[in-house]
Amino acid sequence: MxxxxxxxxxxxxxxxxxxxxSAAAAAPTAGVRAEVLxxxxxxxxxxxxxxxxxxxxxxxxxPGEGVRSIxxxxxxxxxxxxxxxxxxxxxxxxxxxxRGLEKSTTDKAKIIQTLHESFAHIRGAxxxxxxxxxxxxxxxxxxxxxxxxxxxxxxxxLGEHLGQTIAYARMNNVVPPWTEEQQRRQQQQQQKPAEKxxx
Amino acid sequence: xxxxxxxxxSLGVLVAVLVAAPRPALAQAATQAAxxxxxxxxxxxxxxxxxxxxxxxxxxxxxxxxxxxPNPQVRSVSEIYMHIAGGNFSFPRAxxxxxxxxxxxxxxxxxxxxxxxxxxxKQSVEYVRQAALKTSDADLDKPVKxxxxxxxxxxxxxxxxxxxxxxxxxxxxYARANGVVPPWTAARQAQxxxxxxxxxxx
Numbered sequence: 001m002x003x004x005x006x007x008x009x010x011x012x013x014x015x016x017x018x019x020x021x022s023a024a025a026a027a028p029t030a031g032v033r034a035e036v037l038x039x040x041x042x043x044x045x046x047x048x049x050x051x052x053x054x055x056x057x058x059x060x061x062x063p064g065e066g067v068r069s070i071x072x073x074x075x076x077x078x079x080x081x082x083x084x085x086x087x088x089x090x091x092x093x094x095x096x097x098x099r100g101l102e103k104s105t106t107d108k109a110k111i112i113q114t115l116h117e118s119f120a121h122i123r124g125a126x127x128x129x130x131x132x133x134x135x136x137x138x139x140x141x142x143x144x145x146x147x148x149x150x151x152x153x154x155x156x157x158l159g160e161h162l163g164q165t166i167a168y169a170r171m172n173n174v175v176p177p178w179t180e181e182q183q184r185r186q187q188q189q190q191q192k193p194a195e196k197x198x199x
Numbered sequence: 200x201x202x203x204x205x206x207x208x209s210l211g212v213l214v215a216v217l218v219a220a221p222r223p224a225l226a227q228a229a230t231q232a233a234x235x236x237x238x239x240x241x242x243x244x245x246x247x248x249x250x251x252x253x254x255x256x257x258x259x260x261x262x263x264x265x266x267x268x269p270n271p272q273v274r275s276v277s278e279i280y281m282h283i284a285g286g287n288f289s290f291p292r293a294x295x296x297x298x299x300x301x302x303x304x305x306x307x308x309x310x311x312x313x314x315x316x317x318x319x320x321k322q323s324v325e326y327v328r329q330a331a332l333k334t335s336d337a338d339l340d341k342p343v344k345x346x347x348x349x350x351x352x353x354x355x356x357x358x359x360x361x362x363x364x365x366x367x368x369x370x371x372x373y374a375r376a377n378g379v380v381p382p383w384t385a386a387r388q389a390q391x392x393x394x395x396x397x398x399x400x401x
Contacts, residue, residue, distance in 0.1 A: 035354040149241035159361040163368020
């Protein structure tokens with residue numbers, strides 16, 4: 001999928017507030033951008049906590065030949081976070097080899113750092129849009145859509161690969177930390193001693 | 200709102216919560232023609248594209264693999280697909296479309312027959328489609344509750360999409376672990392192979 005995303009048709013409108021710039025708008029509290037940012041926050045949290053839970057030696061594991069390894073999936077997600085915002089007017093940072101990112105490292109700490117940096121980039125891209133921009137037209141895989149449609153695609157991409165990383169973790173007997181937490185709370189509730197009858 | 204997204208991930212409780220949730224007072228119009236522009240058009244373009252992939256992946260899995268699971272604590276192949284279907288039937292309640300009366304939510308994850316799983320999956324995908332068609336553009340910004348949190352009609356559709364995507368990703372990994380190449384990847388590889396064959400040999 002990313003291969004086709006590497007050369008998107010980029011609409012020609014100015015980037016109003018480059019990522020990290022002081023001009024970046026305050027986070028919106030309602031509307032399309034607020035909802036997309038909420039989605040990004042959810043995905044960053046999930047990807048990062050799951051990656052933290054996977055043992056470093058498992059980052060080269062893959063379910064079969066010709067399929068991405070754990071490290072490659074996380075870096076593929078990061079590459080897309082850098083690349084897809086081109087659709088809505090924010091180019092990848094100068095000097096970053098986005099094409100080479102997927103196979104750039106298998107080091108767990110580096111991968112998690114890259115993941116966070118890539119989420120900061122995609123968040124900055126959404127923040128740099130105005131609410132009026134979301135209806136701007138662009139082409140995605142040859143189809144007419146808008147900035148809003150491109151952001152639907154970004155969330156879709158994140159959702160799909162999160163599911164993949166969860167399955168990879170499970171295949172390596174890693175329980176996602178949020179499930180572990182939920183199970184721990186359920187266990188605690190079951191073990192709670194029954195209240196003494198009031199007399 | 201992230202609390203809302205964290206809640207939707209615990210879909211073990213989703214069905215019970217959504218089925219029991221009060222129905223919001225949104226105008227549910229009769230099914231309209233597919234919109235050509237706007238959020239719903241974009242949502243539906245995405246939904247139709249990847250729903251086709253979800254169904255084709257289920258169809259590509261051998262029937263005997265529907266009870267396969269990576270370890271005893273995790274959902275099986277059929278349970279993943281029926282979990283997707285459960286979400287697709289339940290989430291639209293938040294936008295004013297209650298689940299179909301004939302869906303047995305408690306029994307969904309016990310269905311392991313491939314033909315039945317595929318059939319229910321197709322019905323659930325269409326159910327979300329109808330929910331998007333029946334929603335009016337004017338309602339998209341209206342406030343609704345999902346898992347007790349404040350959100351909008353539009354965000355419910357975002358969450359419906361990302362929920363199916365997340366479990367679709369799981370289903371792809373399950374397929375790969377069983378040596379099944381996703382049909383769209385197999386088709387692309389076949390095209391590439393054909394292209395290679397047609398190149399003039401020097």
